[in-house]
Amino acid sequence: MNHDRSHALFTRASELLPGGVNSPVRAFKSVGGEPFFAQRAQGPYLFDVDGNRYIDYVGSWGPMIAGHAHPQVLDAVARTMRDGLSFGVPNPLEVTMAEAITSIVPSCEMVRMVNSGTEATLSAIRVARGATGRSRIVKFEGCYHGHGDSFLVKAGSGALTFGLPNSPGVPKALADLTLTLPYNDFEAATALFDEVGIDIAGLIIEPIVGNANCILPREGYLQHLRELCTRHGALLIFDEVMTGFRVALGGAQQRYGIAPDLSTFGKIIGGGMPVGAFGGRRDLMRQVAPSGPIYQAGTLSGNPVAMAAGLATLELIQAQGFHDALEASTHALCGGLEAAAREAGVAFHTTRAPGMFGLYFREGPVESFADALGSDAAKFGRFFHAMLERGVYLAPSAFEAGFMSSAHSEADIAATVDAARAAFAVVAAA
Template identity: 50%
Template sequence: MIYKRSSALFVEAQTVIPGGVNSPVRAFKSVGGDPIFVKEAKGAYLYDEDGRTLIDYINSWGPMILGHAYQPVVDAVVSKAQKGTSFGMPTEIETDIARLAIEMVPGIDKIRFVNSGTEACMSAIRLARGFTNREKIIKFSGCYHGHSDSFLIQAGSGAVTFGTPNSPGVTEGTAKDTLLADYNNLDQIEALFNANPNEIAAIIVEPVAGNMGCIPPKNGFLEGLRSLCDQHNTLLIFDEVMTGFRLAKGGVQELKNVKADIVTFGKVIGGGLPVGAFAARDEIMNHLAPLGPVYQAGTLSGNPLAMAAGLAMLTEINTDKDLFKRLEEKTAYLHKGIELALNRHGVVHTINRVGSMISVHFAEEEVVDFKTAALGDNDTFKKFFHGLLAEGIYIAPSAYETWFITDALTYEDLDTTINAVQKVASTL
């Protein structure tokens, strides 16, 4: 299908923006064709520049948990913008949202706001190294923690989609301090500790992976990481940029009852505006400047627009007692419908789901890590993606991304989606 206005805008964008996009996965390199340019959004729907309405399953990669242009968030931002957009000085609202976040998330005493998930994870690693006086970190193949140099070693998501999982520009000196393991593999972690005694500052992990498709932790995996970190005086960092405030009020720490030493946030905490945060207990956070020697700063950190949006969003999440139950039920309903549709037409697949995160892998075996995720049939995914797009359903333009369910979706929307999958499945 030809999207004339979007295609024309993409041609124009490429003359002034590298590749025509400001984040590589948007360029449709993995699925082919030209990206869709969105004009506006409301609730569960996107309205593109060609006048089409699309049911949205990326939701700005997660933060629109209550839907696009959610009125309390919009009202908070508009009201705050009328009083100034940035001061580079402390404001009371920063304390208000910090207090609420600490109340909602277990095991944290202080939180610092930054401007993106990348910045949050980068700062968390620096803090862990400063606190432990160690240099090495462990990350997992396929987990994406932003585009900081330390993380672009076997990164998932956009890095894999774009074809450069080990980015030029990352020095050998940086790479040597990043140790790799397979997700859900505790034996490899134990071996890395044995090979690098008293050298590992932290393990950083997506406690539910979302950047190689949705991949849940196996039973005992997170508990095993916690135990190994305790044994080796290493910090455990949960990257909850995707999962924080989405899978539960307290994120995966609450969901799985496993405590991290440092937690990073983004997405939902800003209500859709650029924001990130990292948090820990006092003992760790007090190492940050101006209290301690670990430096981290940002002129726009805690800016009033992001704080107003985030406070409105977290307040809604904190007071809506049935939110996560509704999201779980809607996602389970979608899971069942997609599974029946694909099975009816003999399409080989496996579906992973945790809470309001779900992904369809066109692979025969269980998808538990990056290696098994990479076995998925990308040609089938391309057909699936474009088939759904033609039916008015927008999913991530990459086989290595999770879908995000929003509470704004109705069961009629879900049935429309399932019927679209049924139609597309007949062509695969």
């Protein structure tokens, strides 16, 4: 593949943008090499500025569940933008979106629109602290909730280990208020709440981890966290920015039968436009300004064009059998990749939920962040580039989930598995 124009653009960008990108993982730093620059996208495909086509398993990191440039979504955007791009006052589509979210997700009795998943998670923990009068937040190893200061802490080595800042610019005093737990560890969670539960405002978790590749909860684990939070008066916050409306219409909370106190969303409810939301119990959300004292604001929140794109996407995914078909496609892809790895004699394991998956260069199972760290990142890097050269775009990190869309056909999956056979041979020969 020729990448001359992408190289020229990255050279220019490197003088103007930190690392040449506007979000770190785009720089290919963890896999080596330089990123390509996209020109357009259609269905399951990305096309770069050099004219190369890729089968895309990133999907703009999740929102393109119905495929890129879906005509129904583009038509909704075109109709809406003719009336203006932003008003700074309420618009009808905000109300329609709130009705859609609250009807699909029963735990969300009220919602507040924001502009990103990070805004949603930051706001949710502010509500948790404001509503409980407590200061400490619990998060999990391998879970990522955006770049807010409270979330950028290193994982502790034990249940009671305080977090340390994981980025310059995060004060240690603030990091001290964030406690970390190993994901899927029942005993560690119980011990932490028994020790300091009275000080915990909220526990925030990706119910399916999407930022250590893809890790599913052990049976009963989310229920255990629900019980701990209820017993100790802490709020359970599900970060469903990735899983919401993807792993089931009602997200992971529907799939696992859990009612969190607060939830955060993004990705799919914007249909590709920048958007986020947080919501939950009415008594909690009524404490958010202007109806209550917990302040949160956003000039562009509820943007009409973003609402139109999101509503069109939500309509598409409510079609009969949508998520069943998405699950079947995800299983077909992962099963094909595992078979190709076995043929090449490469240790390889996949995890999967409807519409998302994880790839690990190690034997399974993978049930914790420590397990994920056991994957061979160097082998993944070789595999990534071998796949890219064969027209398949995977997440450019060994610790990011992949995403399926309804636009991926059986032929796309077969072509991906064919590319993988050659790529695994490259890995085996190294």
